[in-house]
Amino acid sequence: MDKRIDFDTAAMFASDYSRTSKPVIETDGLTKQFGTVAALDDVDICIREGEFVAIMGPSGSGKTTLLNILSCLDTPSAGTYRLDGLDVSTLTEPERAVIRREKIGLVFQQFHLIPYLTALENVMLAQHYHSVADADEAMEILQSVGLSARASHLPSQLSGGEQQRVCIARALVNEPAIILADEPTGNLDEENEKLIIELLQRLHEDGRTIALVTHNPEMGALADRTIRLRHGKLDG
Amino acid sequence: MAVNSKLRSAFLWRMLVKALTVRKGRAAIAVASIMVGAAVVFALTSLYLDISRKMSEELRAYGANFFVGPAASSPDRRFDLAAYRRIVASVPEEKLAGASPFLYGVVRLDLGNAVLAGVDFTGLKAISPYWQPEGGWITVDFDERNCIVGRGLADKMELTVGKTVTVFNRDKTFRTELRVKGIVETGEAADEQMFVNMSLAKKIFGTGGRIDLAMLSVVAEGTEADALAARINTQFPEVEAKPIRKISQSDGRILDKIEGFMALVAAIILVITTLCVNAILSAMVVERTPEIGLQKALGADDRAIVLQFLAETVLICLVGVALGLVVGFALAQVLGQTVFSAWVSLRPLVVPLTVGISLVAAIAAAVIPIRSAIGVVPARVLKGE
Numbered sequence: 082m083d084k085r086i087d088f089d090t091a092a093m094f095a096s097d098y099s100r101t102s103k104p105v106i107e108t109d110g111l112t113k114q115f116g117t118v119a120a121l122d123d124v125d126i127c128i129r130e131g132e133f134v135a136i137m138g139p140s141g142s143g144k145t146t147l148l149n150i151l152s153c154l155d156t157p158s159a160g161t162y163r164l165d166g167l168d169v170s171t172l173t174e175p176e177r178a179v180i181r182r183e184k185i186g187l188v189f190q191q192f193h194l195i196p197y198l199t200a201l202e203n204v205m206l207a208q209h210y211h212s213v214a215d216a217d218e219a220m221e222i223l224q225s226v227g228l229s230a231r232a233s234h235l236p237s238q239l240s241g242g243e244q245q246r247v248c249i250a251r252a253l254v255n256e257p258a259i260i261l262a263d264e265p266t267g268n269l270d271e272e273n274e275k276l277i278i279e280l281l282q283r284l285h286e287d288g289r290t291i292a293l294v295t296h297n298p299e300m301g302a303l304a305d306r307t308i309r310l311r312h313g314k315l316d317g
Numbered sequence: 318m319a320v321n322s323k324l325r326s327a328f329l330w331r332m333l334v335k336a337l338t339v340r341k342g343r344a345a346i347a348v349a350s351i352m353v354g355a356a357v358v359f360a361l362t363s364l365y366l367d368i369s370r371k372m373s374e375e376l377r378a379y380g381a382n383f384f385v386g387p388a389a390s391s392p393d394r395r396f397d398l399a400a401y402r403r404i405v406a407s408v409p410e411e412k413l414a415g416a417s418p419f420l421y422g423v424v425r426l427d428l429g430n431a432v433l434a435g436v437d438f439t440g441l442k443a444i445s446p447y448w449q450p451e452g453g454w455i456t457v458d459f460d461e462r463n464c465i466v467g468r469g470l471a472d473k474m475e476l477t478v479g480k481t482v483t484v485f486n487r488d489k490t491f492r493t494e495l496r497v498k499g500i501v502e503t504g505e506a507a508d509e510q511m512f513v514n515m516s517l518a519k520k521i522f523g524t525g526g527r528i529d530l531a532m533l534s535v536v537a538e539g540t541e542a543d544a545l546a547a548r549i550n551t552q553f554p555e556v557e558a559k560p561i562r563k564i565s566q567s568d569g570r571i572l573d574k575i576e577g578f579m580a581l582v583a584a585i586i587l588v589i590t591t592l593c594v595n596a597i598l599s600a601m602v603v604e605r606t607p608e609i610g611l612q613k614a615l616g617a618d619d620r621a622i623v624l625q626f627l628a629e630t631v632l633i634c635l636v637g638v639a640l641g642l643v644v645g646f647a648l649a650q651v652l653g654q655t656v657f658s659a660w661v662s663l664r665p666l667v668v669p670l671t672v673g674i675s676l677v678a679a680i681a682a683a684v685i686p687i688r689s690a691i692g693v694v695p696a697r698v699l700k701g702e
């Protein structure tokens with residue numbers, strides 16, 4: 082595979098988005114203070130509909146902190162955050178819960194599947210909090226990540242890669258405005274990492290908006306563009 | 318919308334059962350705690366509601382507890398038998414264990430004078446359950462050929478069961494022959510008396526329809542007896558009714574003490590149950606912190622989290638209560654047999670009462686764990702590591 086060409090194509094797409102798509106995520110002066118530590122310092126980013134953005138930076142640079150705020154799990158100390166046109170930086174916790182289930186799909190490094198629920202039920206759980214659990218629809222999503230044969234397995238009966246695919250299916254099932262993934266391949270071997278990368282790539286091609294935190298430059302290269310963080314600030 | 322909520326609760330139910338099955342050990346301990354609490358509440362409440370009845374049954378075994386005599390204004394110190402009948406009829410049937418009128422007078426027997434009492438044998442038997450006549454009771458009303466004789470009198474008059482005794486009234490204008498049906502030993506004045514049917518006594522003494530007094534055995538708790546006496550006294554001015562106090566008052570005091578003690582035991586057990594369930598639920602919440610964090614990240618709001626844990630608590634509680642009712646019923650019987658030598662009957666009221674109290678205890682136990690579940694910060698617990 083010629084990465085050079087891939088990169089160019091992605092760059093071309095990127096310029097495309099900036100002209101045509103509406104912004105899904107817009108932050109202005111986003112700051113997060115943990116005591117005296119500024120985990121995020123005056124961060125302005127914009128992610129447009131259909132974009133695949135990689136967030137990179139050294140350990141402790143504030144990637145997870147940023148993603149937590151973007152996913153409405155945390156609130157900024159200062160600055161504004163608009164998600165899908167709505168200012169969510171001033172919302173109350175119950176309001177943010179609504180935003181989480183309506184707009185956000187989360188993919189975790191540790192998968193966070195519920196151990197006593199089957200793969201299918203783990204997907205249905207997201208539907209349950211969103212609206213109502215629908216086994217057929219959940220099954221379709223599992224099929225789309227290649228796991229229909231594993232639907233009735235418990236997480237402990239699945240490989241790491243399979244668990245991560247269940248996690249991705251769970252993130253997809255409610256058709257979120259954006260998928261936010263924090264080092265989704267951090268716990269996987271190379272082979273499974275590749276599978277997950279391909280899956281994310283495919284989702285991107287399907288037109289999903291994705292923000293991905295990664296340490297892996299190869300994965301970063303697959304994204305339309307990369308946001309770099311250093312000491313909580315945008316780098317370059 | 319209705320279909321949606323049905324589907325929602327179906328999934329919630331499925332999740333809940335799985336969540337509890339995977340923690341069988343903890344869930345079982347919680348169920349057992351509720352079971353013990355519910356059983357004690359059930360048993361003690363059953364006893365409490367049944368105990369007054371049981372106690373007054375015990376009490377009635379010691380005799381009549383209600384006395385009716387003539388009013389002070391009565392010229393012959395007697396009152397009408399008809400008034401007695403009306404008084405008895407005015408006492409609710411379920412409150413009346415038995416009653417007998419008494420008409421006393423002196424008669425001449427072959428060997429000397431004796432006190433003869435006219436009574437209602439059916440009533441006398443009911444208000445004097447400890448009388449065990451040798452030979453047997455007179456069971457037929459209006460039986461005018463038999464009599465019951467007190468032990469002391471029988472010895473003096475050389476009477477034995479089956480013997481015939483000739484009875485004259487004072488001025489020898491009336492004479493009848495009576496067979497001694499039974500001889501009774503009571504340790505009371507009755508030992509020196511003989512008993513015949515009221516109809517015969519009326520003929521012997523020629524008092525018309527007048528009687529000396531009446532004894533009643535009434536199921537009356539606390540102030541009920543006083544209220545009954547007051548009512549009879551106003552309604553029937555020709556008589557003076559009063560409860561016989563000695564036994565019922567001390568009985569009431571013991572009853573109060575036992576009831577207070579039972580309430581205390583039930584309260585202590587309930588507090589222990591609540592603390593125990595609280596500890597188990599708290600441990601469950603701690604164990605499930607990552608799970609709760611994930612649920613919140615998926616958009617579960619506080620209401621959903623509360624609903625989930627409340628549903629689990631209620632499920633645990635209902636299973637515990639179901640077992641508790643069975644155990645409690647058995648416990649009530651053991652206590653009833655030990656303390657009162659009686660079976661405790663199932664009062665329908667006790668079941669909802671036990672379920673209600675257990676639910677309150679379980680939900681109280683869940684308050685702190687549910688608060689800590691709500692307090693879970695997903696951003697913090699999902700970091701993993």
Ligand SMILES: Nc1ncnc2c1ncn2[C@@H]1O[C@H](COP(=O)(O)OP(=O)(O)OP(=O)(O)O)[C@@H](O)[C@H]1O
Pocket residue numbers: 115116118119120138139140141142143144145146147
């Ligand atoms: N809850 C917290 N309380 C205090 N400090 C925090 C908290 N969370 C993060 N920090 C600090 O904020 C900074 C950024 O942390 P963050 O987890 O965002 O880094 P990261 O870029 O995700 O690192 P890594 O690549 O190791 O995951 C770090 O210095 C960290 O110590």
Ligand SMILES: [Mg+2]
Pocket residue numbers: 144145146
């Ligand atoms: Mg991180």
